[in-house]
Amino acid sequence: MSFVLRSLFQALSPAGDGARLSVLIFHRVLPAPDPLFPDEVDARRFDALCGWLADWFNVLPLDEAVVRLNAGTLPARAACISFDDGYADNYSVALPILQRHGLPATFFIATGFLDGGRMWNDTLIESVRLSGKLKLDLSGLQDALGEDLGQHALGDMIGRRTALSRLIERVKYLPPESRLACVNAIAERAEVSPPNDLMMSSGEVRALRRAGMQIGAHTVSHPILAKLDANRAADEVARSRDALQALLGERVGLFAYPNGKPGTDYLPDVHPRLVRELGFDAAVSTHWAVARRGDDAFQIPRFTPWDRGRLKFGMRLANNLIRGDPRSAAARANY
Known part of the structure; x- marks a missing residue:
């Protein structure tokens, strides 16, 4: 071969x-x-x-x-x-x-x-990975189109993968400062301190x-x-x-x-x-x-x-x- x-x-x-x-x-x-x-x-x-x-x-x-x-x-x-x-x-x-x-x-x-820095996507990924919540409520946070990020089920690995695939694409094209603020807010809602x-x-x-x-x-x-x-x-x-x-x-x-x-x-x-x-x-x-x-x-x-x-x-x-x-x-x- x-x-x-x-x-x-x-x-x-x-x-x-x-x-x-x-x-x-x-x-x-x-x-x-x-x-x-x-x-x-x-x-x-x-x-x-x-x-x-x-x-x-x-x-x-x-x-x-x-x-x-x-x-x-x-x-x-x-x-x-x-x-x-x-x-x-x-x-x-x-x-x-x-x-x-x-x-x-x-x-x-x-x-x-x-x-010791961390990329925005890793803050998002580790927040979803490490969160002990079964549902992540991101109501009030907005994506690049100004649409509400809503709620995401985290009950199993499939749910976490689905949440990430959606959130990464929706957050990616925010302006840099807004993007950083958004993922930091997601980490707070997930009650997670991401690794550095x-x-x-x-x-x-x-x-x-x-x-x-x-x-x-x-x-x-x-x-x-x-x-x-x-x-x-x-x-x-x-x-x-x-x-x-x-x-x-x-x-x-x-x-x-x-x-x-x-x-x-x-x-x-x-x-x-x-x-x-x-x-x-x-x-x-x-x-x-x-x-x-x-x-x-x-x-x-x-x-x-x-x-x-x-x-x-x-x-x-x-x-x-x-x-x-x-x-x-x-x-x-x-x-």
Whole structure:
């Protein structure tokens, strides 16, 4: 099976001018499966994925891959691995697995959450996870559309999953200050004090870099850039870069758009130009596709894998390569 899949990737992702770069995106690698998020990647599953990637692809550091893609010197079956946000398990769980397989990765850090910070979604998630209530009454709190958040049953794990899937989407697009106030209010209603050890420390970010991994910027507070005015968007991007450069003592040239959906989370005609003007070399989105020579280096697409089986995982990667083929009707339909 490995030979067949490797041959398929060789055909779909040749070397040179016709090369296609697959960039995978991860967020967390949990020590053990999470019953609240059964599809979240855990250590055992990530170890298997890394083994498959090492077998099938030429995995490169992202900055090198971007330069070689634009120069037409990318190898066949080229791929990169990336992580967003800066979770502590990226260092404690993912790094040893990456090292064992000899794979490089790029970690995009939202700098405002280092050293004991917590992202808004984790405040929400941990409030629902840890609450002892059977019903969470959020009446009076409003979502991004101004609609009441209402009541949510927490009697079992299915109910908690359902509550989270609804609440995350409804709260996500609130302005940053309103979003933070909302999730803090949810924690109070849930009668929960969420943990403050979910994100990396500054020392762990430095240790990732010493281990040969790349570090990129991901704003300070992980806002939806499309919802910010130009000055505030520039400040979020620049301050995250400056904080990381001060922390690492070196230039940071890579950036990831928070959430990363073009047209929804960032504006393709505004923010790539902003990131370029701030001196970055490349930026990544979460649009599903592959990058080809001549594509915008400030809107590199990424792909989110989720299949557990080797064949399904491989075929989904192959399908993403096919979708990235400009000759494909399916590719045109997906843009």
